[in-house]
Amino acid sequence: MSQQQTKNCITLRGSAQILCEYLKFAINSVLFQRGLYPPETFKAEQQYGITLLLSEDPLIKDFLTNLLTQSEEWIVNKKVDKLSLIILNVATKEVLECWDFKVQYEDGDVALSKEKNETVSSKDLKKIKQEIRDVMLQIAATISYLPFLDCRCSFDVLVHAKPDCDIPEKWAEAKPVEITNAQNVQLKSFSTSLNKMETIVSYKLTD
Template sequence: MSFALQRNTITLQGSAQIVAEYFQYAVNNILYQRGVYPQETFDVAKKYGCNLWLNNDEGLTKYLHAVLQQTKVWLEQGKLKQLVLVITEADTKEVLERWTFDINTNRDVLEGKGPLPDKPEKEITQEIQAIMRQISASVSFLPLLESRCLIDILVYTDSMDAVPEEWEDSDPRSIDNAEMVALRGFSTKVHAVKTMVTYKQQDDVL
């Protein structure tokens, strides 16, 4: 019984690892489903009870690893507010899609007040699985990306005394007259994550 209870107890560091791992799989599967990178640059991975995809391009893998390592640190510090995957047209630099992950941190856990929350790992996995299925189904309503695209990742945090030198300021990369679709969220009871996609409307074709 004590072993089961221990597994259900969510620490700040454990929650940060869960959320960072979610970002890794969510971003990779968005890139796969949206065709931003060729299908042959992805390997299948079994995660959350689903067949998901991880990109094996060395440059992209290195970039995502660096981003996610830093966001994990900010998650543990309770500083991360939002992560945004931006997809832009390569030639025009026009923003076509913004995949936004809003993060809310349990302040009591962050400040060490009260007991650590309990939540079964299976329940968290099921919540994330539902989001991954929605990402896979997003191709049914998102406009086809017909041109070569690039990506960028924006991170919004609480004010900090020092920012790593490899990070730089950016404009919001917003989309005018955009459509927005909210996906499911998940919670570890330490971090709550809401996911949504904003995309450029297609011009009506007569």
């Protein structure tokens, strides 16, 4: 039993990497399915047992790599409450949609953590990937009934970090996001048993 548990051992770093990989695919999925960029700028990739799309635009790739590399460090140190993907009307700067990815911190496998002298999880990676796949499929299904974006849109990602975090160069403090007349949809969550991630989309009801 001990050998099996050791094989499935997920560290705090490993858990943060799982979350950030999910965020990469989830954000790309929203950008593709909400039509923010031309479909030909995305490439298909197999992940979690399903086909997902990733942007090949160098600016988007660099932006997400920098964002998620920093977020991973902060998640390892329990400094992030959530990340918010916001979709804005380019002309008016009004926020039309917000995807909140909430991070919760869990205790993992207490007995195994004691044995290893670090906080770890013995949750099966296959089970975690199944949970993530369910969330990804739900994101795709949810998008089909969100209001049509009939204007030119851009996006940004806000990281809600603890006040004592060092803000990297070229990052700026952002104001809280407000959507007038908002409707919320709670999606499924997944857990590594060290971190739980909840996904919620808020969108502006059309007049």
